[in-house]
Amino acid sequence: MPVDPLHLPSPEDEGARRSRIVEVLVDAFSDLMAADADAFRVKFRKMAADPFAFYRGSACLFYADLVDTEDQWADERTSRTWIHGDLHAANFGTYMDGTGRIVFDVNDYDESYLGHLSWDLRRFCASFALLAWRKALSDDVIAGVLRVYLESYLDQVAAFAGTDADRQFALDRHNTVGAVRDLVLATAEQTRVSLLERLTVVEDHQRRFADVPRHRRLDDAERAEVLAAVEAYRETVPVGVRRREVAYDVKDVVGTGGFGIGSAGLPAYTVLLEGYDQALENDVVLSLKQAGTAAPSRIVTDPEVRALFEHEGERTVSAQRAMQSHASPFLGHTVIRGVGFLVSELSPYEDDLDWDDLTEPDEIAEVVAQLGRATAKIHCIGDADAEHEAVDVQVEDAVLALVGDRREQLVADLTVFAHSYAARVRADHRLFVDAFRAGEIPGISSAGEHPVT
Secondary structure, rough: OOOOOOOOHHHHHHHHHHHHHHHHHHHHHHHHHOHHHHHHHHHHHOOOOOHHHHHOHHHHHHHHHHHOOOOOOOOOOOOOEEEEEOOOOEEEEEOOOOOEEEEEEEOOOOOOOEEEEHHHHHHHHHHHHHHHHHHHOOOHHHHHHHHHHHHHHHHHHHHOOOOHHHHHHOOOOOOOOOEEEEEEEHHHHHOOOHHHHHHHHEOOEEEEEEOOOOEEEEHHHHHHHHHHHHHHHHHOOOHHHHHHHHHOEEEEEEEEOOOHHHHHHEEEEEEEEEOOOOOOOHEEEEEEEEEEHHHHHHHOOHHHHOOOOOHHHHHHHHHHHHHHHOOOOOEEEEEEEEEEEEEOOOOOOEOOOOOOOOHHHHHHHHHHHHHHHHHHHHHHHHOOOOOOOOOOOOHHHHHHHHHHOOOOHHHHHHHHHHHHHHHHHHHHHHHHHHHHHHHOOOOOOOOOOOOOO
């Protein structure tokens, strides 16, 4: 029988839980809060919007809660493998891979680390329960869709066990359906020119970044630091996929802020490269973003895991290259002022799965089945066959051995977890908003702000 792994705080315990939420957030983000309080105030206001937004921005709290959760879906072989680390329903979308294919996949590897495969499954299942609750789907419907996700995951794992060509697998226009295939086809219609027109201007026959509030011009010293970092980054791009020299000539560079709910406060730069040739429509835009601490690393304390990577930028890139079949040829890392940065292309060929128009259970289940396959893909190709030596097991064999004939038990247990943790997040969201409004988050909360007159 499935066991309820979590219990909501009783009214008398809510004060302690509220303090715990603040404690975990401050512990995870205190340095970044101090560096850019305004960015975190924006992040927390976005998290306050609804429980799903709160969940997306509080992966650190999720892992803090897992410390005391018994995990029967992890053993010696499945507890130290590449995981996405923040696998929620909004972290799926399209991109152009290193072979030029438009593929549908998991995206945003900022939180990736070595840990329990089941953590990814738990985080996704709880996220879907939150998303489905927002769409007023019943608990029975949610359970049915989660069954589709988990069975699709296990079926794809089994398929990988029967082939040696798992790294050639991709979800593309040929094997996707419904809303996922529509997204793949729409992404293929995007152009590099449209991205450049949004970010840049052409003056005196040369392209540069537009002077907009989001772009900060650098002084000579900071510009020199960034240019040196770009030069060092080139050495982290594998020789086999590195473009010819002209592709890396820097035309312009600006400072920018962090990206998304999860990246608030992280220093970032945007770099304009000459691109594939000297034609202005082929310029390439790179993002240099300071890599943060992966949320799962807060409970994975094995020093051997930490020693695998010189800095967080290298860790993020290693994870992405392991879990993507053919990563972008521009993916790499560098160091600025002693801190690791992730370097990636700002590509026009990327788009996130949009859940807003997905309302009916049948069309949602069709999408979620494909998310299960994508999840299996990142787990199974990021194993002993990947370039990085971090994982030395065949994940598909390990998962099938662990689950065995307990499929029904896995589905039941993770469904109970999803409902239970989603209920906890809805309660936590209210406690977080109350704490934020009451000024309980040091240096960030809005208490004491002057009213608008």
